[in-house]
Amino acid sequence: MTQNLFEKPAVTLLGLGAMGTALARAWLAAGHPLTVWNRTPARTAPLAAEGARVADSAAEAVAANTLVVICLLDDASVDEALADADLTGRDLVNLTTTTPAQARARAEWTEGRGARYLDGGIMAVPPMVGVPEAGGYVFYSGSRHLFERHRTTLTVPVGTTYVGEDAGFAALHDVALLSAMYGMFAGATHAFALIREEDIDPTAFAPLLADWLVAMAPSVHLTAARLRSGDHSGDVVSSLAMQVAGIPTFVTTAEQQGVSPELLAPCFALMRRGLTERNGEEDLTGLADLLLR
Template sequence: MTNNHAAVTVIGLGAMGAKMAETFLAAGHPTTVWNRTPGRATHLIAAGASEAATAAEAVAASNLIVISQLDYAAMDDSLQGVDISGRVLVNLSSDSPDRLRQSSRRATERGATLITAGIMVPPPGIGQPGAYSFYSGPREALETHKPVLEALGRVDHVGTDPGLSMIYYQAMINLFCTTLVSYFYSAALLGAAGISAEQSRPYAAALLADLTDDGPMGFLKILAAEIDSGSYPGEENNLHMMAVGSEHIVQAFAQAGLDTTMPAALAALFARTDADGHGLEGFSSMIETIRKPAR
């Protein structure tokens, strides 16, 4: 059987794992599935999957084992006592970077190879244009199974350190979540003044477009260059001015009778950066404070 139609086992049939199994089946891969809680595989069996009775049976069915569970402890529990020697485990579950490193060492001790991964789309996006995942671990093992994994989306190998995939994943999820929560706060502030989310949406969209524009004036491009160079010019827009403005934002939320948790946290970060002597530097100098956690 060629790699283009190689067999794969999927362990974990929550929304993410079930969609992965569906996607492998649709791409022509013989797919074995197993879930700790029975009864999750009915629709997959109807689509052509084979349901294993035990985790050991599931692992024995394929050289490639794709895992999508709550965390890495779930993998350890599922595979306890199972012979995984010679198998390549690709775990797309969430956990801490150090936990991934520990699991990689344990897998090696048991004769298996662990490739860690973070998938950057929700279940409906799996296998769709634009879908991708961060992978880290042994490149050779990943390359061997890349044709199968590409059914899920683009395969981005970010390094051999098993923790790197989760660092990339969590960095992007942090950006995603904090951006959206910031939007919720802004929508609430405007809503308190009788302005609908739809009325303000074009302004939010234009601001996000300015942030991500790849031209010479794109904010992210400018800030990334400043961070990498360690130079934070503030002649035109210094951090002290932003620190003062951030306090005004907190006051606006308080006066509107809204929660101030996120605006207050941002104002505190600005204040610490200002107190650390970066007041006359630019906005990006805040990264120096982030690199030195508050004691």
């Protein structure tokens, strides 16, 4: 089939969960011909009403277009969905959440079946899709040539950030950033627990907490610079030894407030180990290397 030069590139999308549906609607709204498939056919009906072509099988959907985007539950779901599909000549963009090792293995598997591969890590939730000002984006890794070929289409739902030829890098960036997010959530949860039984309005406390976290966020640049240089002891403002000395205050305060220290305990344990295995006059930045096995 010859595509009209003025027609936007066609997309096949496998998987219509909350994220897949949001992606589908963004492409449809932008005028991209869209073919969709979902394991549960009922989920395709609303999109069909909005102009999507519904395929009866994943294999049929793959055959419909060169660009095939996958947004399924897990890596095993990708295996199952593509089992009977002819991938020859297809460009697979896998937005399914996987580990870096699974992404690398999927890239080899895809190339072995005659297709090209890009892996993606979605840094957004469904309500952010199709809303540029929301700031959502997707990490992409794998063939830069393939990324550039489809960049315009891939940027329609959310922004794009290419992170390297290694197919596992998108998943690695995704998990690394989300790991930092959960660490922040843990600290915030502990902070709210400390004030929970006091006459302190959490909604009045929240702006103070948010501003403090924002003020501390730039410290990641110092950590990165120290990890690159290997120097963790120059111009240290608050040494590891000094911060370890303050741990009892945090633990005792939690006990007095009737709060479990379980969210902070692993960090404190690592700090104490750092004091015995590294120079106590160093910054906390060196603790990252202690986590390597």
